[in-house]
Amino acid sequence: MTGRIVRWGAVLGLGSVWWWAVLRLVLAPDAGALEGAVAAGGWGLSLLPVHCAPKSRAGARGVAxxxxxxxxxATKASPRPRSDGGSGPS
Structure with a gap:
C-alpha cells in the first residue's frame, strides 16, 4: 500500500512539474533553459519502452x-506456378 502511494505521489509530482515547464514555455516570455530541459526530458522519458521484461518472463524464443x-x-509457402500453366483469361 505504501509503495502505491509513493508511486502515485511521484507520478503526480513529476507530472505537475512537467506541465508547469511546458505551460511556462508556451505562456511566459521569460522562460529559460530550465523549463526547456524539464519539458524535453519529460518528453524524452515518454519515448522509453516501459513494458520491458526479462526474456525469461516475456516468453521469448531461444535461438533454436x-x-x-x-x-x-519457409516450407509452408505456396508452390510456384508452373511455366506451362498459362495465364488467366484476359
Whole structure:
C-alpha cells in the first residue's frame, strides 16, 4: 500500500512539474533553459519502452526455436506456378 502511494505521489509530482515547464514555455516570455530541459526530458522519458521484461518472463524464443520457426514457415509457402500453366483469361 505504501509503495502505491509513493508511486502515485511521484507520478503526480513529476507530472505537475512537467506541465508547469511546458505551460511556462508556451505562456511566459521569460522562460529559460530550465523549463526547456524539464519539458524535453519529460518528453524524452515518454519515448522509453516501459513494458520491458526479462526474456525469461516475456516468453521469448531461444535461438533454436527461432531457427525452427523460420524453417517451418519457409516450407509452408505456396508452390510456384508452373511455366506451362498459362495465364488467366484476359
Amino acid at each position: 526455436r527461432w531457427r525452427h520457426a523460420w524453417r517451418s514457415a
